[in-house]
Amino acid sequence: MTIFYILLLFIIIGAIIAVETENLLSAVICIGAIGFGASLLFLFLKAPDIAITQIVVEVLGLIILIRATIARDLTFISGDREFFGVVVSVVIVFVIFLAGIIVLQTLPDFGTPAFTKASVPASEAYISEGLEKTGAANLVASVILDYRAYDTLGEATVLFTSIIGATVILRKRSRKLLEESE
Amino acid sequence: MKGMTVVVKTIASWIKVLIFLFGIYIVIFGHLTPGGGFAGGVILAGSYVLLMLAFGREFAEENLSLGWASRLDCVGALLFIAIALFGLVFGAASFFYNFIQQRYLADKQTALELISAGTIPLSNIAIGIKVATSLFLVILVMSAFRPNESE
Numbered sequence: 001m002t003i004f005y006i007l008l009l010f011i012i013i014g015a016i017i018a019v020e021t022e023n024l025l026s027a028v029i030c031i032g033a034i035g036f037g038a039s040l041l042f043l044f045l046k047a048p049d050i051a052i053t054q055i056v057v058e059v060l061g062l063i064i065l066i067r068a069t070i071a072r073d074l075t076f077i078s079g080d081r082e083f084f085g086v087v088v089s090v091v092i093v094f095v096i097f098l099a100g101i102i103v104l105q106t107l108p109d110f111g112t113p114a115f116t117k118a119s120v121p122a123s124e125a126y127i128s129e130g131l132e133k134t135g136a137a138n139l140v141a142s143v144i145l146d147y148r149a150y151d152t153l154g155e156a157t158v159l160f161t162s163i164i165g166a167t168v169i170l171r172k173r174s175r176k177l178l179e180e181s182e
Numbered sequence: 183m184k185g186m187t188v189v190v191k192t193i194a195s196w197i198k199v200l201i202f203l204f205g206i207y208i209v210i211f212g213h214l215t216p217g218g219g220f221a222g223g224v225i226l227a228g229s230y231v232l233l234m235l236a237f238g239r240e241f242a243e244e245n246l247s248l249g250w251a252s253r254l255d256c257v258g259a260l261l262f263i264a265i266a267l268f269g270l271v272f273g274a275a276s277f278f279y280n281f282i283q284q285r286y287l288a289d290k291q292t293a294l295e296l297i298s299a300g301t302i303p304l305s306n307i308a309i310g311i312k313v314a315t316s317l318f319l320v321i322l323v324m325s326a327f328r329p330n331e332s333e
Contacts (some may be wrong), residue, residue: 134280135283139237156309163255166320
């Protein structure tokens with residue numbers, strides 16, 4: 001139990017350093033530390049599927065971010081913040097904090113998911129009948145690709161659309177640059 | 183931007199095959215062991231990103247060009263939707279119906295075997311192709327894009 005709190009503290013400290021540090025590269029490295037902490041957390045929560053995905057995406061995302069950071073010199077934002085902006089953000093954070101306290105009180109205890117509170121919990125059906133009905137030994141795969149395949153289709157569509165957008169927007173400019181250089 | 187030193191190039195040329203094989207293993211065994219289409223696809227993309235970082239962008243584009251990557255991306259997405267529509271056609275008129283498992287594999291004891299679970303491994307392969315090529319496309323497109331040169 002204490003390992004979760006240690007990891008959570010590590011993640012929170014990493015997030016604060018990532019926001020407060022002035023060097024952009026060290027902020028990126030702090031974000032990587034947050035991701036690896038989260039993947040360790042998933043591993044200790046006995047969710048190896050999510051831990052593998054988290055660690056792999058973290059590595060690739062870090063490569064993209066570091067490549068984007070290192071390749072060019074960046075302008076740093078300096079100077080004092082506006083008084084009005086600071087007041088507005090403090091008020092918003094305070095409201096979200098109060099709402100979070102109210103919401104977190106209604107959540108079930110740590111380790112007892114909300115699914116198990118229902119009279120006929122869906123997770124019980126997945127665990128007891130999943131292997132028979134879908135034939136997949138990995139129950140996570142049977143949930144995300146059979147019972148809840150609609151969600152996976154939506155996820156794949158989101159990825160597809162974002163890649164199309166990135167390709168269209170970024171390639172057009174780079175092609176124009178290529179033509180100009182020729 | 184013609185890649186890194188000879189040490190990095192040598193190590194990368196040994197390791198790239200192992201990373202690629204590991205990605206294929208994660209995708210194909212997704213219905214038996216932790217992992218699956220998404221994680222395996224990211225590992226497959228990672229092997230190409232390693233090529234691109236070590237040997238430069240032109241070398242990676244010779245192996246998998248921008249046009250082929252976007253074509254494979256579309257093929258993966260269409261394959262996934264085709265599996266869902268086959269369930270609609272052959273099954274009990276429901277989207278994503280696991281028709282192979284229910285029709286052909288339900289009576290046999292295929293638990294923990296490689297060929298089991300009907301459409302789940304096929305969906306894993308489709309998602310693996312899709313994720314691998316689309317993440318490779320992201321890196322390729324972002325490395326082609328240089329905002330400073332436009333100024």
